[in-house]
Amino acid sequence: RKEVEQDPGPFNVPEGATVAFNCTYSNSASQSFFWYRQDCRKEPKLLMSVYSSGNEDGRFTAQLNRASQYISLLIRDSKLSDSATYLCVVNIKNSNSGYALNFGKGTSLLVTP
Amino acid sequence: GAVVSQHPSWVICKSGTSVKIECRSLDFQATTMFWYRQFPKQSLMLMATSNEGSKATYEQGVEKDKFLINHASLTLSTLTVTSAHPEDSSFYICFTRLTYNEQFFGPGTRLTVL
Numbered sequence: 001r002k003e004v005e006q007d008p009g010p011f012n013v014p015e016g017a018t019v020a021f022n023c024t025y026s027n028s029a030s031q032s033f034f035w036y037r038q039d040c041r042k043e044p045k046l047l048m049s050v051y052s053s054g055n056e057d058g059r060f061t062a063q064l065n066r067a068s069q070y071i072s073l074l075i076r077d078s079k080l081s082d083s084a085t086y087l088c089v090v091n092i093k094n095s096n097s098g099y100a101l102n103f104g105k106g107t108s109l110l111v112t113p
Numbered sequence: 114g115a116v117v118s119q120h121p122s123w124v125i126c127k128s129g130t131s132v133k134i135e136c137r138s139l140d141f142q143a144t145t146m147f148w149y150r151q152f153p154k155q156s157l158m159l160m161a162t163s164n165e166g167s168k169a170t171y172e173q174g175v176e177k178d179k180f181l182i183n184h185a186s187l188t189l190s191t192l193t194v195t196s197a198h199p200e201d202s203s204f205y206i207c208f209t210r211l212t213y214n215e216q217f218f219g220p221g222t223r224l225t226v227l
Contacts, residue, residue: 041223046216087157100147105156
């Protein structure tokens with residue numbers, strides 16, 4: 001079983017739509033959680049951290065359920081510029097390197113006019 | 114602000130040659146640098162972790178003699194792909210962090226081995 005699993009999509013939505021991405025992780029000892037955004041052929045960029053209490057940043061809302069080992073990202077009022085791949089990322093204690101980021105494969109989003 | 118630069122951004126080389134990739138932290142000191150690679154439509158996979166002044170630690174399945182990592186200073190970490198082969202063609206990217214939310218990726222190096 002992969003450490004971090006995401007629905008690869010693609011999700012094709014019209015501008016203004018609300019879209020939700022889900023992610024599950026297998027290691028219950030995972031310490032911290034993030035959503036990253038990756039544009040084609042570019043490096044990932046941190047979108048937001050994810051907390052158990054849930055957190056919101058403008059049109060983006062992230063939720064963490066530690067009991068279910070489940071993370072979500074909700075994007076409201078989608079913009080064309082939101083088109084990208086969204087990576088679910090979990091910080092896991094690694095016997096070799098201390099804590100390291102483990103990435104899901106990403107969920108592809110295409111927002112259309 | 115804090116930035117990580119990575120050079121080269123892309124490289125095409127013949128099979129059997131070695132390629133060096135450099136990551137520099139600008140305006141801050143990076144004690145630890147993580148090296149990832151990403152194959153097309155795959156997730157970023159951690160290859161190794163380098164700590165300034167000590168030997169790098171490699172993830173299972175990553176050959177340390179093939180992927181040489183040097184972190185000789187607090188602002189420079191290098192990854193050398195030795196005797197590169199076509200299966201080494203990938204997107205290589207370095208990563209470091211200052212704090213929980215201050216995380217920095219280099220812009221990545223796209224390696225194509227012919």
